[in-house]
Amino acid sequence: MNATVDDNDAGVRNAAFVDVRGVSKWFGDLQVLNRVDVDVSEHNVVCLIGASGSGKSTLLRCLNMLEQVQEGEIIVDGQLLTHGKVDVNAVRKKIGIVFQAYNLFPHMTVLENVTLAPRKARGIDRQEAESRARLLLRRIGLEAKADEFPDRLSGGQQQRVAIVRALAMEPKLMLLDEITSALDPQLVSEVLQLVRELAESGMTMIVATHEMGFAREVADKVCFLDAGRILEEGPPEQILSEPREPRTREFLSRVLEAEKLA
Amino acid sequence: MHALQQVLHAFFNLHSFTLALPDVWAGFQVNLKMMVIAEALVLVFALALAIVRGLPGPTAKPLRVLAIAYTDFFRGTPIIIVAFFVGFGLPGLQLGFISNLSFVTYGVITLTLVYTAYVTEVYRAGIESVHASQRAAARSLGLSYWQAMRYIVIPQAVRRVIPPLLNDFIGLQKDTSIVYVIGVTEAASLAQQFSTTNGDFPSYLVAATFFILITIPLARFTDHLVAVRERRERAQAF
Numbered sequence: 001m002n003a004t005v006d007d008n009d010a011g012v013r014n015a016a017f018v019d020v021r022g023v024s025k026w027f028g029d030l031q032v033l034n035r036v037d038v039d040v041s042e043h044n045v046v047c048l049i050g051a052s053g054s055g056k057s058t059l060l061r062c063l064n065m066l067e068q069v070q071e072g073e074i075i076v077d078g079q080l081l082t083h084g085k086v087d088v089n090a091v092r093k094k095i096g097i098v099f100q101a102y103n104l105f106p107h108m109t110v111l112e113n114v115t116l117a118p119r120k121a122r123g124i125d126r127q128e129a130e131s132r133a134r135l136l137l138r139r140i141g142l143e144a145k146a147d148e149f150p151d152r153l154s155g156g157q158q159q160r161v162a163i164v165r166a167l168a169m170e171p172k173l174m175l176l177d178e179i180t181s182a183l184d185p186q187l188v189s190e191v192l193q194l195v196r197e198l199a200e201s202g203m204t205m206i207v208a209t210h211e212m213g214f215a216r217e218v219a220d221k222v223c224f225l226d227a228g229r230i231l232e233e234g235p236p237e238q239i240l241s242e243p244r245e246p247r248t249r250e251f252l253s254r255v256l257e258a259e260k261l262a
Numbered sequence: 263m264h265a266l267q268q269v270l271h272a273f274f275n276l277h278s279f280t281l282a283l284p285d286v287w288a289g290f291q292v293n294l295k296m297m298v299i300a301e302a303l304v305l306v307f308a309l310a311l312a313i314v315r316g317l318p319g320p321t322a323k324p325l326r327v328l329a330i331a332y333t334d335f336f337r338g339t340p341i342i343i344v345a346f347f348v349g350f351g352l353p354g355l356q357l358g359f360i361s362n363l364s365f366v367t368y369g370v371i372t373l374t375l376v377y378t379a380y381v382t383e384v385y386r387a388g389i390e391s392v393h394a395s396q397r398a399a400a401r402s403l404g405l406s407y408w409q410a411m412r413y414i415v416i417p418q419a420v421r422r423v424i425p426p427l428l429n430d431f432i433g434l435q436k437d438t439s440i441v442y443v444i445g446v447t448e449a450a451s452l453a454q455q456f457s458t459t460n461g462d463f464p465s466y467l468v469a470a471t472f473f474i475l476i477t478i479p480l481a482r483f484t485d486h487l488v489a490v491r492e493r494r495e496r497a498q499a500f
Contacts, residue, residue, distance in 0.1 A: 064402050066398055066402060088401075089404050089405070089406050090404070092402055092403065092404040093403075096403075097402045099395065099399065101395060103396060103398070103399035104399075105396065105400075105414055105418075106418070107417050107421065116413060117400075117404055120405055120409050120413065121403060121405050121406075121409065122404070165403070166402075166403070169403060
């Protein structure tokens, strides 16, 4: 058996850009992912929904190799990530991830946050990196904040900078891990708008989210995770309006309840 | 009343104080030299050691163990004993140039060995205080372990530990006088000589004054940094 999968091989097996097969993961005795299968075609958006602790974040972190899986395999862009020698840094250069807590670098300006990885990980010279970064910042209307430090920005602005920081590496896949969950309600829409634009531009994305309306709007497919398993998946209209599984219905009604209260 | 006068005369005789000044000042310049060199070396070595202690993975284990053994030994041993090891032990070994260094150099080696152990712990606390999510964010962008350390973790860690680090340097500055036990001619030893010759003690006061004069600004500067940081953190909380 070959530990690596060449392009040809992957092409025969599956045309999906992201292919997660039978992935399981444990933290100690606790199983956080249970035989998870997901595939994502290029230029598609897949939304992961489910309660906190259902495994959405862990799955995204495994895709970015921030966590290791113990069983199963993950293939991204024809490359097997889960076995043998993998150049972690090379993989991460084409997979961007944005976290719930933004995680901007507080000791660097916005511009430095955005240009660091292109300069140091991709070897782009400073001038080039900065002009590209300014272009991206202009796109999100934050060019004027380029020389500010993150603590001078609102949460929504910080999260948009975090997205741009990931985009600056020109990734082929973006992973968004509940990126609006830490934001005040009035700041959510500016972040979602940016994600919407990304989806329209054809970016392949896997999005863990609690925003059901957003999932319905941008997702090509919605996966409902429950206790580490994908209980149900399908087009957003079906999953969100006519879920087959009682657990999914229960989850959705609780979310709707919460939204009404908010 | 007589006793008080005696004390005043023995310790605070202005005439004797003035006489002792040039001698003790000459000695204090040696202290200053040792401070500056030792502090510079400690800053570099301690950071290296702290990084080694934080290296991940089983292959780095021997290195981590060595680093821990180092800090355990030099933090646990009284500095005067380290001074004896270095100042008397190394010359006794007859190991070429290592055994033929000046007293001042042995003094600097002693201070560097001991304070590297303290400051390693300070750096290590700083490195550990940088939240794991910062490292994850850096690595997720494709930066290597070392790039994440170099650009993200260490700059934030160093900023946070500057106050405790300066505190350790105040200790180091005072301890430059301890190495007089291995024969370094510095402020304390010259003050003692002067005192023996003159039969009074204002020379000690001279030496103490010099040390205090350089410690106070450093202590106030440290306070200032702490205050600035607290103010900033409070501002961020809102």
